[in-house]
Amino acid sequence: MFVDIHTHIDNQSVIKIVDGDVEKILKTVGIHPWKLDRHFDWSEAKWRNLLRLRGVDFSTSVEMTRFFAIGEVGLDKVHKETFEKQLEVFEEMIRLSESCRKPIIIHCVRAYSEIIAARKKKKAVMPWVIHGFNSSVETMRQLLRHNMYISLGEVLYRNENQAIDILKNIPPDRLFLETDVSGRDIRDVYAKAAELMNCDIDFLCRQIFENYGRLETTDTDSGR
Ligand SMILES: [Zn+2]
Numbered sequence: 221m222f223v224d225i226h227t228h229i230d231n232q233s234v235i236k237i238v239d240g241d242v243e244k245i246l247k248t249v250g251i252h253p254w255k256l257d258r259h260f261d262w263s264e265a266k267w268r269n270l271l272r273l274r275g276v277d278f279s280t281s282v283e284m285t286r287f288f289a290i291g292e293v294g295l296d297k298v299h300k301e302t303f304e305k306q307l308e309v310f311e312e313m314i315r316l317s318e319s320c321r322k323p324i325i326i327h328c329v330r331a332y333s334e335i336i337a338a339r340k341k342k343k344a345v346m347p348w349v350i351h352g353f354n355s356s357v358e359t360m361r362q363l364l365r366h367n368m369y370i371s372l373g374e375v376l377y378r379n380e381n382q383a384i385d386i387l388k389n390i391p392p393d394r395l396f397l398e399t400d401v402s403g404r405d406i407r408d409v410y411a412k413a414a415e416l417m418n419c420d421i422d423f424l425c426r427q428i429f430e431n432y433g434r435l436e437t438t439d440t441d442s443g444r
Pocket residue numbers: 226227228233292400401
């Protein structure tokens with residue numbers, strides 16, 4: 221069983237679980253920081269519409285269980301001009317995550333301290349996964365101290381030394397793997413990580429599936 225904690229299908233951010241020939245797709249919903257512009261109007265109606273476009277209907281509470289996680293959402297300092305807006309939206313996403321008890325898949329570029337600050341400010345308790353992590357072991361440790369998970373993808377191929385450093389230091393119960401927009405097969409990503417960690421692929425499969433199980437909180441019918 222291979223859990224791909226973050227990938228995209230038809231422009232939608234999803235979690236994919238591959239078990240032999242069977243693929244299970246779990247939807248995530250949220251507003252990506254790149255989607256924002258300075259004039260983004262954070263009125264209730266508008267953001268609900270945005271989420272509705274992604275298949276979430278808030279008219280009945282039953283619909284709230286139709287997605288597995290909030291994602292991908294977060295903060296990106298390469299897009300500095302909208303940073304304030306991003307923070308505002310991210311905090312709203314945290315509120316949504318806490319109120320419907322769903323984990324968050326986080327996109328973060330050069331804003332790790334702001335992510336941690338937002339978690340403290342909102343007193344968030346739901347699990348957060350930092351996807352596409354490619355920063356230092358020290359930054360990783362700070363995120364782990366705040367109960368976050370780390371997902372690795374392209375760093376395994378683009379910066380092996382850094383990836384080895386991260387893999388050597390991460391507690392296995394906080395690790396995820398992903399393909400994101402790379403187009404790779406998730407099984408190859410597991411094989412690559414196992415090679416760098418000098419462990420079996422089976423060990424990674426078991427461990428990451430267990431980690432995924434911890435994210436699955438109140439969600440009962442995410443497979444729909
Ligand atoms: Zn992505």
